Amino acid sequence: MLEWINGTQGRGVKLDPVMPRLLSLSLAAVCGACAHAPMQVEDIGSFHISGRQVTLSGLPITEVTLTAGAPPVRLDPNGDFQTGQMYVQYVRLAAPKKSLPILMWHGGGLTGVTWETTPDGRPGWQAFFLKRGYDLYVSDAVERGRASWSRYPEIYSSPPFFLAGKDAWELFRIGPPGSYSSEPAARKIFESGRFPAAAFDQFRKQAVPRWATNDEPTQAAYHQLVERVGPCIIIVHSSGSNFAYQAALRRPDLVRAVVAIEPSGAPDPGTVDVARVKGVAHLTVWGDNTERSAFWQRMMPGETRYRQALSASGARADAIDLPKHGIRGNTHMLMMDSNSDEIAALIEDWLVRSGVTR
Amino acid sequence: MLEWINGTQGRGVKLDPVMPRLLSLSLAAVCGACAHAPMQVEDIGSFHISGRQVTLSGLPITEVTLTAGAPPVRLDPNGDFQTGQMYVQYVRLAAPKKSLPILMWHGGGLTGVTWETTPDGRPGWQAFFLKRGYDLYVSDAVERGRASWSRYPEIYSSPPFFLAGKDAWELFRIGPPGSYSSEPAARKIFESGRFPAAAFDQFRKQAVPRWATNDEPTQAAYHQLVERVGPCIIIVHSSGSNFAYQAALRRPDLVRAVVAIEPSGAPDPGTVDVARVKGVAHLTVWGDNTERSAFWQRMMPGETRYRQALSASGARADAIDLPKHGIRGNTHMLMMDSNSDEIAALIEDWLVRSGVTR
DSSP states (O other): OGGGSOOSOOOSOOOOOOOGGGGGOOGGGOOTTGGGSOEEEEEEEEEEESOEEEEEOSOOOEEEOSSTTSOOEEEOOOEEEEESOEEEEEEEESSOSSSSOEEEEOOTTOOGGGGSSOTTSOOOHHHHHHHTTOOEEEEEOTTSGGGOOOOTTTTSSSOOBOOOHHHHHHHTTSSOTTOOOSSGGGOOOOTTOOSOGGGHHHHHTTOOOBOSSOHHHHHHHHHHHHHHHOSEEEEEEGGGHHHHHHHHHHOTTTEEEEEEESOSOOOOGGGSOGGGGTTSEEEEEEOSOGGGOHHHHHHHHHHHHHHHHHHHTTOOEEEEEGGGGTOOOOOTTTTTSTTHHHHHHHHHHHHHHTTSOO | OTTSSOOSOOOSOOOOOOOGGGGGOOGGGOOTTGGGSOEEEEEEEEEEESOEEEEEOSOOOEEEOOSTTSOOEEEOOOEEEEESOEEEEEEEESSOSSSSOEEEEOOTTOOGGGGSSOTTSOOOHHHHHHHTTOOEEEEEOTTSGGGOOOOTTTTSSSOOBOOOHHHHHHHTTSSOTTOOOSSGGGOOOOTTOOSOGGGHHHHHTTOOOBOSSOHHHHHHHHHHHHHHHOSEEEEEEGGGHHHHHHHHHHOTTTEEEEEEESOSOOOOTTTSOGGGGTTSEEEEEEOSOGGGOHHHHHHHHHHHHHHHHHHHTTOOEEEEEGGGGTOOOOOSOTTTSTTHHHHHHHHHHHHHHTTSOO
16 A cells, blocks of 8 residues: 555655755744634635536446335436536634635645544644635545545546555654554553654544545646736645645746645656746655655655755745754654644745735 | 436425515615725634544556656555544634624535635635624535545445536536537526536535445535534535435534525434424525526425424424515525625525524
C-alpha cells in the first residue's frame, strides 16, 4: 500500500534545510481571544463544479430486493448520469479581515472533512482560518464524499481501492512500522507522537474509497474552481499537492500562494515552465519521523527538487521542517495533531509576513 | 425504478384533507430583513457517529497502475475498516433565537447537500433556518457522501444502484412521464412547475449511489444522533422519513417534532406503539402533481394511515397539501423549488404556532 498517498512524482534528491528566516516564527501567534469571538458569517453554502453527462445503454435490467421478504424490484441501470463533478462548500464572512480567500484541498482517500473538527473534537483548520478572518472554500474532489462517484467499469475505468487501518497508521506516521493493532489499546504511537491516537478509529471513519484513474477530471475541476473563486490561497494536503502546483502553473495570476502540507507529489521541474509561478509564494510543511518511513524518504525528494527549481526561478519557496524547529511528534495528519492550532498559526504568520495577504 | 424513493411502506388508504386551521398560514412570513443580516456563528464543525470495525482477510493481493506507464503497485485489500458510520455537520449560533436545534435528514440517493444552496444558486433551507435562529445539524447518512461507503459483497451485502436522469425527473415530478430528454432544451416541465429546471443537471451532480441493504445501520446511526444532540426538531425528506418516525417512537422525550417533506415511508401503525409519540408534533408537506404519478399515488396512503393513527392517539399530526392552498407547481424537491423560502416560512410558522419551539 506504499503508493497510497503518492500522486505521480517522487525522485532522488535530498531534502534541503529549512530557510533560516523561518526560525523566527512565533509559536505564540495563536490568538486566544479571537478564537472565542463569534464569527460574523454572511453566507454558508455549496456548489458542484465541473463534470459532464454520460449516457449508459445496453446494460441488463437487474432485480433488487429493497426490503427483506418483499418482492424484488426491477431496476434499469441505463440512462444519463453526471460524472466528474467536484463538491465545494463555502463559508463567507460578513467582513473578512484578510484580502484573499483560502481553498482547502484534501489528500488521497479523504474528503474536505480533513479540515473540519479534529477526530478528538477540537476545532479544525476550517474554524481556525475563519476566525482569523479568511473566507473559506472546502472541497471534496471528484470521486469522493459529496462529489459522488460513478459506476465502473462503465464510467470509471477501474475499481476503487480501500486503505486498511494498518496501512493508514503507518503511512500517516502515527506509529512506527509494526505498531498497529486491531485492538486500540495495543497500538503504540511514536514517542512524543502528537496524533490523538485514542481517536484513530474515529479518524478512520473519514476515509473514503479511492480510484487510480481519475486524476484528469480531478485536475480539471480544481482548475475550474480557481477560475470561479478568483485570487486565492490554496492550502493542500498530501496527494492533493500536485493538483495545487498545477493550478498555480496554469493560473499564476489567481493562485497567490500554495501551502503544501506533507506533499506527496510535485511536478517534474523539467516538464513545466517553473518561471510562470515566480510570483506565487510556496510553503511546504513537514511533520516528524519522516526518516523512519521508507515511503516518505522516497516521496520527499521530488517535492524538494521542485521547490529548489522554484527558488532558482525567483519564486518564494519555503519549507518548515517542524522537528528542525524543535517541534516534535507531528504526523502526516498534522491538521489533526494535538498542536494543530500552533501549526495553523505558523502558516498564517507566513502568509502575512510573506505579503501574500493583507 | 419506481421504488427508488420508497423506504419500506406504502399502503392503501386515501390522503385525508389538510387541517382547516392550516389555511391561515401566512405566505408573507418570509422575513426580508433578517435574511440579509450576518449570522453570529459560534461554531462550525462535524463528526462521524455510529459504525463499527470490520476485519477482512483472505482477499487476494491486487495490482493497480496508479499512473499511466508506471509499473503496477501491489495492494493488499485485507485489514481493518470502519463501516456503518454517519457524517454530521453542525452550525451553532452564538445566541440561537430558538429553543431547539433542527436536524436535517436527506432522502434516498442524496446527501445533506439537499439542504444547502439550491442547484440554481439560491440560499437553501440550511441558510434559511440558521437565519431564523436555529442551530443546525445536516447529516450524510450511512453509505453516502462524507459518511463514506464500504466494499461489497465483503462488507455491504449487495451492490449499489444508480438513479438515471429520466427516473429522477419523473420520480421527483419535475415533469410528466415521458417529458425527460438527454438534451436539456428538449425537456418539458409541468405547467407552472417550480423546479429550477435549467439547473436539473446541476442538481443531478448531488446524486450518490444507493444500497438496498443498509437500513439497519442507518437507523442505528440516526438513533445515536438524536441521543447526542438531545431535544430537537427533525426536518426529513422522502425516504428518510421512516427513520425519523422511528427515531421519534424510540425517543419521544427528545424528538419534539417531525416535519416530513414528501415522505415515502411511514411505520405501519399496527406494528408500533403510536401512543408513545402523542406528545410529538408531526407535520407533512406535499407538493403538486402527486395525482399524476403512479408512484406517489401508491406511496402516499401509507403515510396518511400513519398520520391518522397519530391523530387518533392524540398527537398533533398536520399536513400541508400545497396545491390545496393554491400553491401550485411544487415538486418532490420543494426545498429547491423557486418558492423554497416560502415553504420554509410555512414550516417555521407551524413550528412556532404549534408550540414546538419558542
